[in-house]
Ligand SMILES: Nc1ncnc2c1ncn2[C@@H]1O[C@H](COP(=O)(O)OP(=O)(O)OP(=O)(O)O)[C@@H](O)[C@H]1O
């Protein structure tokens with residue numbers, strides 16, 4: 264007897280042939296990939312490769328010149344950011360965007376209040392905020408103004424704000440930038456914990472040690488195109504990736 268074929272799991276995120284042009288520059292060109300639920304996809308590539316543009320297109324902050332974005336199989340191309348957010352997609356900004364007139368704690372509470380568990384009371388939202396600030400490691404700054412935070416802590420706040428909306432898909436854009444070496448390990452563990460709690464993650468990161476230990480798969484962008492995709496080990500030994508991004512110094516260091 265032929266066993267019935269298991270249905271292929273729907274990708275939580277699918278990007279189909281997406282391109283984005285800014286004037287004469289193609290920031291992204293014909294990029295396609297998908298992410299299965301529960302996966303962590305790392306995205307790397309040189310400055311200007313199109314990584315943040317990709318996040319902006321997925322989350323509705325800007326519209327693709329062509330191509331589609333599907334969330335859970337549903338075409339959301341061109342939808343407004345808040346509509347996509349209600350599909351339980353959250354992101355952090357590389358250039359942090361706190362509400363400057365609110366405290367750190369209130370910044371996170373806003374996300375909880377207007378996120379995907381509607382009708383959360385102010386009290387419950389603040390309690391959620393306190394839990395998340397603890398989780399990302401900035402509880403002691405709860406009553407500070409966001410402007411008082413260090414660069415690394417401001418990125419932690421971005422992460423807490425995103426998590427407050429209870430996402431199923433989380434896109435993080437260089438949240439580890441500015442962390443000290445010793446702090447990176449904790450950040451990697453936190454990302455694994457988030458995945459274990461059921462969140463699918465797309466992580467953009469320049470810190471190679473972090474991206475390698477955090478990702479199930481890595482996708483490499485260069486001049487707006489995918490030049491490699493696969494398991495971290497395979498991607499890092501790919502000639503094109505070494506040439507475009509890592510450089511020979513990385514290879515020599517790794518082999519010593
Ligand atoms: N709004 C915009 N208008 C014009 N050009 C833009 C705009 N946003 C991005 N670009 C250009 O598109 C290209 C890709 O930019 P993007 O910010 O996506 O790169 P990135 O991979 O995130 O780089 P980095 O590692 O420095 O953050 C760059 O050449 C950038 O200058």
Ligand SMILES: [Mg+2]
Pocket residue numbers: 314315316357436
């Ligand atoms: Mg960027």
